[in-house]
Amino acid sequence: MINGVVIIFLTCMWFLSVGYLVSEHIIYPANYDEQKVQQFVKVQRSKRVFNANEVPDNVSYALFNPQHHMLKTNTSQINWKKMRKCLYHPKHVDYGYQLVRYPDKSVVVLHYYYLTRYVNPIFQRILPPSEYLSLGMLLFLILFCLLVTTILLKNKLVKSVNLFRQVGESITKQDLDFKIPHSNIKEFEHALNTMAEMQLALKESLISKWAQEQSQQQEISALSHDLKTPLTVIQGNSELLLEDDNLTEQQREDLQSIMRNTKQANEYLNSLRAATKGSIEQAINVNLTNLQIEITKRAQELVHTKKIELIVDGTLTGYAYLQKNHFIRAIINVIENAVTYTRMKGRIKLAFKNEVQYVQIGVYDQGPGFSKAALLNATKRFWKEDQARKINGHNGLGLWFANDVIEKNSGHLVIKNSSNGGIVLINLAKTKAKHEK
Known part of the structure; x- marks a missing residue:
């Protein structure tokens, strides 16, 4: 729309400028040569012979005898041959040609162009034809204006697109109280209004999700509190029983096993409460070799209760930036899960x-091994099944907690099966050398 108005305006200005140059006698009007030829023809009709000196400037002529042989001309052979064709069809002379017949039956054919010309002969000699020059300037101005409007439109579009970027960044940061901006482009304004509706729907969804998480955290907190009392009773009674000097070696070993597992259960409950309360452990650069040693030591204590053989393969090196205590508890949860289901x-x-x-x-x-349902849902909170890998008292928290902690430490947990049982893989990114301590 804007470009169309600009083109119309420039075209009108071009016509006005041409009219001004004509009125100021800087250029001749386009029909100037035609008027001169008409005057010449009018004068020649009263004369008996052709006089070449009377032909107007910038007009071509060719004089022919009665037999149509060329006698005299001021143009090229190609042009005068075209002019001779007018003699054979005098009633259908093309525009720009004029014929004058003399009493001696000779005929002169005049040829002129409908073009503007400079009045000053110097301009006519050194400058391009005024017709082409003015049209060229008009075309240049049109292209220049189109370029300017395109740049302005581009800047306008970039500004509007940046509005979408701002909205996207706010949504990514979950800042849903920001005000959706407006655009003066109709289509973009419609899209921004749609995003405002999405913002409201997303806000309501997050509020609902937050309320649901709060409810689940309260359930976990209540569960942790309920488990704390029986674990305290078990631990206390085990300590009292260990004071009995009449225990057999097997009984004493069993009581010590009960106390170790009770202690681990208490540690697990503490971690679970910390997770539900949003406690965030400070991440540090951890030596992976030392981390492997600690995990292996804890695993050896766990497999001892069921006389399970522990095989350790491979060695870790380097560093990883993570919450060390949370991460170790997550790995121990996975190992405890493996111990629980291994014969x-x-x-x-x-x-x-x-x-x-x-x-x-x-x-x-x-x-x-993991069932098909477990492969899809084992890391979900409170999920449990009545098929493979089901243990009485299992509340569906172990793998959920492990997966939650591993993901918060930029890791990834994968659950799958082998021909001999279940497999849990934890992938963890290393830190770059410059961060190592």
Whole structure:
């Protein structure tokens, strides 16, 4: 629309400028040569012979005898041959041609152009034809204005697109109280209004999700509180029983096992409460070799209760930026899960894979493996099933907690099966050398 108005305006200005130049006698009007030829023809009709000196400037002529042979001309052979064709069809002379017949039956054919010309002969000699020059300037101005309007439109579009970027960044940061901006482009304004509706729907969804998470956190907190009392009773009674000097070696070993597991259960409850309360452990640069040693030591304590063989394969090197205590508890949860489902005197394998940019910790058990439903849902909070890998008292929190902590530490947990049992793989990115301590 704007470009069309600009073109019409420039065209009108071009016509006005041409009219001004004509009125100021800077250029001749386009029909100037035609008027001169008409005057020449009018004068020649009263004369008996042709006089070449009387032909107007910038007009071509060719004089022919009665037999149509060319006698005299001021133009090229090609042009006068075209002019001779007018003699054969005098009633159909093309525009720009005029014929004058003399008493001696000779004929002169005049040819002129309908073009503007400079009045000053110097301009006529050194400058391009005024017709082409003025049209060229008009075309240049049109192209220049189109370029300017395109640049302005581009800046306008970029500004409007930046509005979408701002909205996207706010949504990414979950800042849903910001005011959706407006655009003076109709289509963009419609899209921004749609995004405003999406913002409201997303805000309501997040509020609902937050309320649901709060409810789940309250459930976990209540569950942790309920478990704390029986665990305290078990631990206290075990300590009292250990004071009995009449216990057999097997009884004493069993009581010590009960106390170790009770202690681990208490640690788990503490971690669970910390997670539900949003407690955030400070992340540090952790030596992966030392981390492997600590995990292996904890795993050896766990497999001892069921006389399970622990196989350790591979060595970790380098550093990883993570919440160390939370991460170790997450790995121990995975190992506890493997111990729970591995048969007595079975085998559990800890595989430590070391790559340039990441490490992998694999826990391989000899249990019944994960069912199809478990492969999809085992890391969901409170999920449990009545088929494979079901244990009485299992509340669906172990793998959920492990997965939650691993993801918060920029890791990734994968659950799958082998021919011998279940497999849990934890992939963790290393830090760059410049961050190592």
